[in-house]
Amino acid sequence: MAPRANWKGFLRLSLVTCPVALYPATSESEKISFNQLNRQTGHRIKYLKVDADTGDEVPNEDIVKGYELEKGQYIEVSKEELEEIALESTRTIEIDEFVDRSDIDPRYLIRPYYLRPDGKVGHDAFAVIRETIRELDKVAIGRVVLTNREHIIALEPLDKGLMGTLLRYPYEVRDAQEYFDEIENVKVTKDMLDLARHIVDQKSGSFEPDKFEDQYETALVDLINQKRAGKPITPKERPRGENVVDLMDALRKSVGGAAAETKAPKKGAKKPRKAGAGQKEMLMPIAGKKPAKEAAAKKPTAGARRKSA
Template sequence: MAPRANWKGFLRLSLVTCPVALYPATSDSEKISFNQLNRQTGHRIKYLKVDANTGDEVPNEDIVKGYQLEKDQFIEVTKEELEEIALESTRTIEIDEFVDRSDIDPRYLIRPYYVRPDGKVGHDAFAVIRETIREMDKVAIGRVVLTNREHIIALEPMDKGLVGTLLRYPYEVRSEQEYFDEIQDVKVTKDMLDLARHIVNQKAGRFDPEKFEDHYETALVDLINQKRAGKTIRPKERPKGENVVDLMQALRKSVGIAAAEAKIETKAAPKKTAKKPRKAAAGQKEMLMPIAGKKPVKETAAKKPAAGRQRKSA
């Protein structure tokens, strides 16, 4: 089942309007998460909303927003007052302009959403807007209100829908100068650049996210399975960094390593099969806790996942 829409309203290009819905394009729900426990009892920690001065718990209906002017002095703002300043972008994404994708600094990107028509009407208008953006090879820039704040949104066609990426405002992006000013000016020789280019050429490829494994997530699965099996966890020796004394020597050595790795990858490249991997049951972490109502998995089932295997959800 698709997740619930984060926003519903209208997409408008001049006089062309259609109802649309925004859905989160990414999710962290499949990552392993931890609860905080009381070490003495093993019980979960519960957070309460309490008055900072009296220590009394405050019910949700008595909690209002407040802007701090100075210590212990706040301006209260009610939900009704916030609704009074509702902007047009609360219900409508108005396309203001079209820009080249290369014009958008990566630092301004926040998170992506899938945009699709909402309901059975407006598909024609949606298709006109989508195909216009695609034909012009541009990115449409508009505004939308999410979580009570107005955001810039960049719209791009993807298949039959649109991807809308929220963008930061200039005041939210830190200047690079305070970080880069102290970097020393170093003259890089042609020989060094030639060796470095050679390494790059040997490692050149196309970005394929399926090739990458979340090694930390895999290590967490292994850790939890070992603890379930009652095994003793022993700390591993951390690798020690080596000081680079001769940069040219390090580059030459890297060229040889890159060439060897490229040769190994070419030989070991597995053939793709049409068989699809089995999906895990909804809400279950692969190789972790058993599905509710079933008997616990035996210790032999707690195996370390194979390198490169992707954990999927239903």
């Protein structure tokens, strides 16, 4: 079952319009997450919205938005005033132009969404817009309002639907020269480049996301399972970095190392799990754990329930 749409409205190319729904193309919900607890009681921490001066809790209906002009001086803006300046793109993604995919600087990319027809009507118009973009081999640029903010969105065909990628505005992208100006101008010799290219050739392949494993997430799962089973936690020895004294020697050794990795895969290497399989599925029950009904009949005390983090 598809998740609930983040946005519903219309996709329009000139006079061709169709109802569409926008869905997040990625998810963070499968990752391990933690709650904050009171170390003394084991109870979960709760955050309250309080007045910064009086310390009193403020109900949601009394909270308004404010822009800080100076320290402690604000201009209040009401919900109704924000709705008055709402743009047409609140309900419509208007395609403004078509550009080459290579024209979009990767720094402007934010996050991807799936776009599909909403309901049983408008599939023909959606197909016309999708196939027009595909035939031109371009990216359609439009605007969409999400969480009261207007975003630039880049649309391109993906299977039977469209993928929409939110883009940043120029003022959100920092100037690279502020960070790169102090990098020294180093002349790289042909021998060094030849060795480096040889390493790249040995490691070249096609991008297959299934080959990669989130090692930190896996380590979190192992840590939680060990603590659930009451096993001692022993810190692992961290690898030490070494300073490169002779760059040419390091490149030559790297060529040999890359060749060895290509010929013989590492022993005991974990087989990556299928895409979409959640890390939380690996949180296995402890061996000998009582059935749910039996455990519910005999609830432990609050002190016994809590384990130290």
